[in-house]
Amino acid sequence: MKGIKLEKIKTILITGANRGLGSELAKIFSENNYEVIKHGRKGDVNILGDLRDANSINNLIEISKKRNLEILINNAGILCPFLPLEEITTKQIEEILEVNLIAPIKLIKGIYPFFIERGYGTIININSDLALRKGFQRSIYSASKGGLRGFSLGLKKEAKEKGIEIIDFYLKKILNPKKVAENIYKRYAQKRKLKNV
Numbered sequence: 001m002k003g004i005k006l007e008k009i010k011t012i013l014i015t016g017a018n019r020g021l022g023s024e025l026a027k028i029f030s031e032n033n034y035e036v037i038k039h040g041r042k043g044d045v046n047i048l049g050d051l052r053d054a055n056s057i058n059n060l061i062e063i064s065k066k067r068n069l070e071i072l073i074n075n076a077g078i079l080c081p082f083l084p085l086e087e088i089t090t091k092q093i094e095e096i097l098e099v100n101l102i103a104p105i106k107l108i109k110g111i112y113p114f115f116i117e118r119g120y121g122t123i124i125n126i127n128s129d130l131a132l133r134k135g136f137q138r139s140i141y142s143a144s145k146g147g148l149r150g151f152s153l154g155l156k157k158e159a160k161e162k163g164i165e166i167i168d169f170y171l172k173k174i175l176n177p178k179k180v181a182e183n184i185y186k187r188y189a190q191k192r193k194l195k196n197v
């Protein structure tokens with residue numbers, strides 16, 4: 001899906017871009033002239049790192065500053081384990097909350113002052129409809145995504161006053177990651193009023 005001409009190259013960081021939706025988002029943004037920094041724990045990425053590790057988060061923040069990042073996409077996530085609460089281990093709870101909630105907050109918090117200083121920036125959070133509706137055997141995943149929703153809603157107004165836009169996508173089950181990535185790009189581009197979408 002090509003066709004949007006930008007006056008200048010914009011740099012975007014996508015977490016969890018080695019597979020799934022993240023990899024499709026990386027493709028569509030680079031097809032549309034963005035310089036994509038792909039993060040992942042392995043595979044064809046530009047920056048390696050586990051989001052549970054403080055050094056990895058700091059590394060991503062430092063690289064974002066150096067590369068004059070304009071868009072952050074918090075995509076990496078641990079999917080819903082579909083287990084009743086009594087079968088979920090403490091380790092699983094910690095991992096889900098760290099990757100789906102704490103890591104995006106830490107990344108946003110780290111990049112935020114730099115966006116403020118420059119006067120603009122965009123944050124895209126890949127969230128789930130489970131942040132909005134009742135689930136079944138989804139308690140911890142819903143807590144993580146609901147927490148991210150609350151964080152985003154709580155920050156949106158003050159961020160906007162500083163020129164920073166936060167866009168949340170509440171996705172249903174992903175059957176076709178390429179199509180979902182195209183729709184996300186389209187909605188982002190429409191919001192930014194880019195032409196020829």
Ligand SMILES: NC(=O)c1ccc[n+]([C@@H]2O[C@H](COP(=O)([O-])OP(=O)(O)OC[C@H]3O[C@@H](n4cnc5c(N)ncnc54)[C@H](OP(=O)(O)O)[C@@H]3O)[C@@H](O)[C@H]2O)c1
Nearest residue numbers: 016018020021041050051075076077127128171172173174
């Ligand atoms: N799939 C769905 O139906 C669905 C529905 C609604 C919302 N979502 C959301 O959409 C986003 C993408 O989902 P997806 O279906 O593309 O998932 P996916 O195929 O399972 O990919 C998840 C990505 O997150 C990365 N990740 C997981 N744990 C990590 C960690 N500790 N450190 C760094 N990276 C880590 C994975 O890296 P590795 O390859 O190293 O594991 C992978 O790149 C997620 O936030 C998910 O919650 C998905």
